[in-house]
Amino acid sequence: MSFMENMLMALSSLKAHKLRSILTMLGIIIGVGAVIIVVAIGQGGEAMLKSQITGPGNTIEMFYQPSDEEIRANPNIFQQAPFKQEDIRALEQLPEVKQVVASSTTLSAVRYQQDTADVSSTGINQAYLKLNQLKVEKGRNLSTADFLGGRRVALISNKLQEELFKGKNPIGKIITLANQPIEVIGVLEKPTGLLAFGSMEVYLPFQTWKIIYGSSDFTQVTIQADSAEQLQTAGKKAAKLLNRMHNTEKSYQVINMEEIAQGVGQVTQIMTLIIGSIAGISLFVGGIGVMNIMLVSVTERTREIGIRMALGATRGQVLTQFLIESMTLTLIGGILGIFLGWGTSEIVSFFAGWPSLVSWQVVLGGVLFSMVIGVVFGILPANKASKLDPIESLRYE
Structure with a gap:
């Protein structure tokens, strides 16, 4: 008997017992679906987490960690901004550096009419705007003229609009920061994604921020290299340059966010593997159900055999x-x-705000694994059927 004839007989047998076949397959359906859902959502969450950590490509975060001698010499050193404007200009001259993203952030009280709120006030340079791509939901974004002219304009977060303006349109309204009037020109889009937390923020051109708060130094600096191959070289040169300019040894260092993201990715992969293995238990249970129903089928078809x-x-x-x-x-x-699994993972990812990564390897693995389960858990019933004595089988009632 050919393979196709056996396949047709199998389909005929399943069709003859529709409800029993569906209930038996249910364990396999749930098991395979659960594994695909876990893997797809896990990989999608990992990709989103990495993108949130690393941000736009080819960037390295710089940080300042003073030595014990520096701390003893200046106990208030942690209250001072570690980067100066001449640092930014010097970093921009490095051949491997595409642009230097600089910003300063301070906690401040903002007032509109009789209402006040505590916000994170951030002064940014134009490179910050290009790299982070602040997306505006209402109004307009900061322009080159705003940065060059130090105009008293600001972008506010969606959360601040809700809290301070009670959801009303704030475009063109005047808010007060450090007793200085600032015009709201845009409202940022509501953040989405795994690390999206609604916070109350105000973004100003750095020249404006400097005038309001009386500080010309930066608290955060990120350098962007021309290519991924130059990233490590750019980071080493930047740290060496700043340490030389500030007469320090290793106080200025770099953080490669891609390496951190890879470490986080390894953790998420392990978690996905563990949860996927737990979901795979349902496949084992489904396989037992297949074996059970095939043993029943052998008993029912003893005379046929x-x-x-x-x-x-x-x-x-x-x-x-x-x-x-x-x-x-x-x-x-x-x-x-x-x-x-594919459909459910797409739905979950849509509401969670991260991509659903159903790879062809996972799909192929699901098909092959389900076939292996059929072989493994079908051997015992098939072996029992093949060992039946023909004469005793014909007498079976």
Whole structure:
């Protein structure tokens, strides 16, 4: 008997017992679907987490960690901004550096009419705006003229609009920062994603920020290299340059956010593997259900097996028939489970705000694994069927 004939017989047997076949496949469907959902959401969450940590490409965060001698010499050193304007100009001259993103942040009280709120007030340079791509929901973004002219204009976060303006349109309204009037020209889009936390923020051109708060230094500096290959070189040169300019040894250092993201990615991969393994237990349970129902099928079809063997069917042919039937049952369940997992992961990812990464390797693995389950858990029933005595089988009632 050919493979196709065995396949047709298997489909005919499953069709004859529709409800039983569906209930048996349900365990495989849920198992395969659960594994795909966990892997897809895990990989999507990992990709989103990495992108949130690293930000735009080819960037390195610089930080300042004073030595013990510096701290003893100046106990208030942590209250001072570590980067000066001449530092930014010097970093921009490095051949490997594409641009230097600089900003200063301070906690401040903002007032509109009779209402006040505590905000994070950030002065940014134009490179910051280019790299971080602050997206405006209402009004307009900061322009080159705003930066060059030090205009008293600001962007505010969506959360601040809700708190200070009670959801009303704030464009053109005047707010007060450090007793200085500032015009609101834009409202930023509401943040989405894994690390999206609504916070109350105000963004100003750095020249404006400097005038309001009386400080010309920067608290955060990020350098962007021309290419990924130059990233490490740019970081080393930048740290060496700043340490030389400030007469320090290793106080100025760099943080490669991509390395941190890789470490975080390894943690998420382990968590995905663990949770995926737990979800895989349902596949094992489904396989037991397949074995159970195939044993019932062998018992019900004892006379049929006896007739086939009396007509010349070999033990191997009977074994193959029941193995193919078991594989067909799990294969159909696996395919349906793939569609279930794919659809569910897309829905979950849509509401969670991160991509659903269903790779072809996962889909292929789901199909092959379900077929393997059919073989493994179908061997015992198939072997039992092939060992039946033809004469005793024909007498079976």
